[in-house]
Amino acid sequence: MTLEHTPSAQGSGSAATEKFKSERVSSDTTKERAAAIYQDLLNGVGDVIRKHEVTYDEYNVFKQWLIDVGEGGEWPLFCDVFVEHHIEEVNYQRHEFKGTKGSIEGPYYVPNAPQLPSVTTMPMREEDLSAPQLVFSGQVTDLEGKGLAGAHVEMWSNDADGYYSQFAPDIPEWNLRGTIVADDDGNFSITTLYPVPYRIPHDGPTGAFIESYGGHPWRPAHLHLLVSHPGYNGIITQLYFNEGDYINDDVASAVKPELILNPKKGDDGLHRVNYDFVLDPKPE
Numbered sequence: 064m065t066l067e068h069t070p071s072a073q074g075s076g077s078a079a080t081e082k083f084k085s086e087r088v089s090s091d092t093t094k095e096r097a098a099a100i101y102q103d104l105l106n107g108v109g110d111v112i113r114k115h116e117v118t119y120d121e122y123n124v125f126k127q128w129l130i131d132v133g134e135g136g137e138w139p140l141f142c143d144v145f146v147e148h149h150i151e152e153v154n155y156q157r158h159e160f161k162g163t164k165g166s167i168e169g170p171y172y173v174p175n176a177p178q179l180p181s182v183t184t185m186p187m188r189e190e191d192l193s194a195p196q197l198v199f200s201g202q203v204t205d206l207e208g209k210g211l212a213g214a215h216v217e218m219w220s221n222d223a224d225g226y227y228s229q230f231a232p233d234i235p236e237w238n239l240r241g242t243i244v245a246d247d248d249g250n251f252s253i254t255t256l257y258p259v260p261y262r263i264p265h266d267g268p269t270g271a272f273i274e275s276y277g278g279h280p281w282r283p284a285h286l287h288l289l290v291s292h293p294g295y296n297g298i299i300t301q302l303y304f305n306e307g308d309y310i311n312d313d314v315a316s317a318v319k320p321e322l323i324l325n326p327k328k329g330d331d332g333l334h335r336v337n338y339d340f341v342l343d344p345k346p347e
């Protein structure tokens with residue numbers, strides 16, 4: 064790892080915050096629903112304070128920490144690591160999807176990654192190419208197993224040093240990012256860096272939070288995916304690797320057993336694995 068490749072939490076955090084702000088989000092939540100959520104939220108905070116008899120010093124450290132997270136641009140990072148898995152599970156169960164299980168998006172998705180053919184190698188730097196490689200192939204189908212021609216498999220992952228392009232300095236813009244266009248039967252085959260465990264940025268307030276309770280900032284090795292086809296519910300998910308470090312101890316609590324791959328190493332040194340994505344039709 065070279066020094067130029069060491070991004071600070073501040074740098075990756077504020078890049079994630081700038082990206083998030085550009086999305087201009089909104090919600091049509093009613094006043095009644097807002098009141099119910101806020102009451103429960105504040106009552107929950109009150110219960111915790113009473114249960115643990117939180118001190119004024121602890122309260123003031125908390126206020127300072129909230130300020131630090133905002134100034135460091137780490138709210139997208141903190142929320143996606145510690146809160147998003149609840150949101151993802153609640154929404155997944157509510158719609159009773161039958162297709163491939165989703166998982167959290169995390170703070171580092173970038174839309175409109177360049178299109179790549181159905182059989183492709185991800186854009187990689189030399190240091191990524193000289194690390195172990197994975198051939199990840201599969202088919203995108205509907206619930207009946209019919210291939211979805213030209214389905215989009217958007218994939219993004221961290222590099223050999225553990226960093227995401229566009230969220231760390233000195234990495235080519237679309238490194239390890241791409242929109243793979245499946246063939247007429249929905250098939251794809253992607254050669255990529257065999258993912259390595261990833262440490263979330265930990266030199267800022269999110270790291271201080273983790274340190275304060277004696278935790279660790281690691282996520283197991285993972286691939287991020289957004290699989291979509293017109294007329295179908297797009298899925299955001301992640302795939303993990305059997306027996307990898309932190310698979311049972313993900314700081315972001317985002318591993319699901321259905322999403323763990325078991326690649327086999329071939330005589331040519333390449334690891335290969337197959338995984339099919341099943342998309343639910345859009346309601347209506």
Ligand code: MBD
Pocket residue numbers: 140143144167168169170171261263282315317
């Ligand atoms: C990541 O790479 C990630 O996947 C999540 C969920 C949070 C921070 C960084």
Ligand code: FE
Pocket residue numbers: 169171261285287
């Ligand atoms: Fe990630």
